[in-house]
Each structure stands twice: as C-alpha cells, then as structure tokens.
Amino acid sequence: MKRAFYIGRFQPYHNGHQSVMERIAPLVDEIVIGVGSAQLSHEVNNPFTAGERLMMIAAALREIGVSYHAVPIEDLRRNALWVSHVYSMTPYFDVVYSNNPLVIRLFSESGKKVQTLPMYRRETLSGTEVRRRMLAGEDWRSLVPDPVAAVIDEIGGAERLRAISSSD
Secondary structure: OOEEEEEEOOOOOOHHHHHHHHHHHHHOOEEEEEEEOOOOOOOOOOOOOHHHHHHHHHHHHHHHOOOEEEEEEOOOOOHHHHHHHHHHHOOOOOEEEOOOHHHHHHHHHOOOEEEOOOOOOOOOOOHHHHHHHHHHOOOOHHHOOHHHHHHHHHHOHHHHHHHHHOOO
C-alpha cells in the first residue's frame, strides 16, 4: 500500500486543495491529510475549528471517492521536531506532496521523498482570498467545492468570520 501525505490549514478547504487531491489520488492508494494549526480557530486568518475543517474535507472528498485519513496536527513551534511530531500523529506514508518551502525542507532533511505539484489558479484559489471575499460579501462559493460551501453554511462560517473581524 502506498500512502501520500498532504498538509494544509484548510481555512477553508478550497478548489485548489481539491485539485491537488484529484492529482495525488491516482498515484497512491491513500492520502494522509494533515490538518495543520489544528489548535487555531475563531480568528480572522483561522476562523474554522479542526473539526469543521475535517467536515469540509470529508464532504469534498466524498464527491470524488478518495481514500484518505485526515488527522488534526497542532503547531509545535519547534521546526527541528516538527516532522517527528507529524510522524507520531499520522499513519505511515511514503511520500509528501507540498509546495511549501519549509515543509519541503523539513521532510527532505528527514530523508522522506517530497514531490511538488503545479499550483492550480493560485492567484484566486487561496484561503486568504476565500476569507477576503466572505468578509467583503463577494462571491466566495465559486472558490470552494459545493459540499464545502454547504458545510460553511451549516456552521454559519461566513457570519462567524464577519463577527470576529469586527471591532468594538
């Protein structure tokens, strides 16, 4: 069995993430998804809880039939120990897929095989852009899979983001 590892904050999970999953899926038997910064929520840059992000991932991947394990991974703030921390929290995996320079460096230094994939519509497909559009009342739904939009609606995610971004 061949497993890949892919980590992100998924704040929220968007079509760029979905594109990566669709490209990794045919190459492996399973994907281990690390939900990074799992301890953060209810912040402008991190509005969703780890559990809500797991719901988004499950809803999106159900549509495309990807076999996966999603694991919340809290920040360690000690990069030299971070890879060991990831290994302790996840099932075994053979290869890491990432475009993040720090993730690439840390896993490469540990001897793990790392692959990069071309980013898909990066200029508009980012959590930052989705959150910006939510705050501005612009169309954000076209940037996320439909099942993810349904989860965000279910949890009142856009309203939460607007509330936590306001000042007193």
